[in-house]
Amino acid sequence: MSDKSLFERLGGADTVDSMVTEFYDRVLADPELEPFFKNANLDKLLAMQREFFTAALDGPLPYTGLPLNYAHQDRGIERKHFALFVNHLLETLKDRGVQEDEVGDVIARVNTYITDITGSLGSAG
Ligand code: HEM
Numbered sequence: 001m002s003d004k005s006l007f008e009r010l011g012g013a014d015t016v017d018s019m020v021t022e023f024y025d026r027v028l029a030d031p032e033l034e035p036f037f038k039n040a041n042l043d044k045l046l047a048m049q050r051e052f053f054t055a056a057l058d059g060p061l062p063y064t065g066l067p068l069n070y071a072h073q074d075r076g077i078e079r080k081h082f083a084l085f086v087n088h089l090l091e092t093l094k095d096r097g098v099q100e101d102e103v104g105d106v107i108a109r110v111n112t113y114i115t116d117i118t119g120s121l122g123s124a125g
Pocket residue numbers: 033036037039040041042044045048049052064065066067068071072075077081082085110111113114117
């Protein structure tokens with residue numbers, strides 16, 4: 001049962017890649033989120049997101065991008081934006097027919113990054 005990684009349980013590299021692509025299509029179609037990505041390099045972002053999700057789901061590739069707190073600081077991303085973002089991921093997984101257990105596990109992992117995404121690095125040490 002669960003000696004498989006979450007990455008494998010979701011269907012491996014092809015599934016995770018197409019899932020990330022579909023998820024980003026939804027994020028970019030959301031008028032509350034799209035403005036954050038106006039100046040983004042989307043090809044690089046998607047490549048980094050694939051790596052990040054692969055690594056975060058215990059898949060076989062390391063994440064080579066920026067630390068998430070650094071990549072998101074000073075962008076004005078609030079908890080409500082984070083919630084919208086995660087909700088698009090949830091809807092993507094549900095629409096793809098991912099089992100409820102897996103959906104719950106993925107969302108729980110992603111939620112652990114809320115401070116990195118919405119917090120500031122802080123300069124007071
Ligand atoms: C758990 C949630 C999130 C994860 C795992 C995540 C992951 C990432 C990753 C891996 C990168 C690439 C870092 C690099 O360039 O090395 C990135 C960049 C970025 N993210 Fe996120 N992100 C999350 C939430 C959000 C949210 C909620 C927003 C905005 C509403 C956002 C906006 C951006 C923007 C604007 C960039 C920079 C793109 C660029 O300039 O090329 N992210 N994110």
